[in-house]
Amino acid sequence: MSRALIVIDVQNDFCPGGALAVAGGDEIVDGINALMGDAGAVVLTQDWHPAGHSSFASSHEGQGPYDVVEMPYGPQVLWPDHCIQASPGAQFHMGLHRDKADMIIRKGYNPAIDSYSAFFENDQTTPTGLEGYLRTRGFEKLVMVGLATDFCVNFSAVDAAKLGFEVEVRLDLCRAIDLNGSLQAAIDGMTAAGVTLSDA
Numbered sequence: 001m002s003r004a005l006i007v008i009d010v011q012n013d014f015c016p017g018g019a020l021a022v023a024g025g026d027e028i029v030d031g032i033n034a035l036m037g038d039a040g041a042v043v044l045t046q047d048w049h050p051a052g053h054s055s056f057a058s059s060h061e062g063q064g065p066y067d068v069v070e071m072p073y074g075p076q077v078l079w080p081d082h083c084i085q086a087s088p089g090a091q092f093h094m095g096l097h098r099d100k101a102d103m104i105i106r107k108g109y110n111p112a113i114d115s116y117s118a119f120f121e122n123d124q125t126t127p128t129g130l131e132g133y134l135r136t137r138g139f140e141k142l143v144m145v146g147l148a149t150d151f152c153v154n155f156s157a158v159d160a161a162k163l164g165f166e167v168e169v170r171l172d173l174c175r176a177i178d179l180n181g182s183l184q185a186a187i188d189g190m191t192a193a194g195v196t197l198s199d200a
């Protein structure tokens with residue numbers, strides 16, 4: 001069985017000029033498009049927050065972007081407002097071949113819980129449904145690419161590995177936020193979880 005390509009959050013707000021811009025976020029688009037033809041399925045994820053989402057610093061009196069607060073489900077980094085439902089920043093990068101997607105899955109729509117992972121919200125128990133989609137279509141092997149390496153790609157890859165999928169992350173087709181060593185921590189965590197990291 002061929003592999004499913006999981007494209008994480010290649011959205012305007014994570015690209016240069018966006019609200020939570022990841023350096024070089026737009027550089028990966030052509031390479032991702034080139035992988036779509038060989039994939040058994042193409043899944044795009046879309047960060048999709050309601051205005052006033054609990055992961056936004058603007059929702060927390062006295063806090064700023066990149067501060068960390070304790071949520072009922074654990075520590076949560078606070079972000080600039082980003083990927084607000086139906087806003088231009090939440091749209092996929094213009095160059096991404098979204099018409100090739102078999103499935104588009106949105107996440108982060110629960111006002112009270114962030115969702116870095118494409119499989120579970122940040123409480124690590126509420127499923128998004130992606131596992132069921134991939135399993136019912138018979139996929140056991142996944143290739144992951146997208147934004148950001150150290151947050152949504154990392155959490156998605158580790159969750160997928162924990163669920164028993166064979167996961168390869170193409171680091172050359174990811175870009176990182178890298179907050180206080182988060183990129184190295186993500187690489188260590190993905191490796192420990194049994195994710196294969198590759199550069200081409």
Ligand code: VGL
Binds near residue numbers: 008116148149151
């Ligand atoms: C992401 C921070 C907040 C990501 C999403 O896609 O990595 N990071 N929301």
Ligand code: ZN
Binds near residue numbers: 047049083
């Ligand atoms: Zn987000």
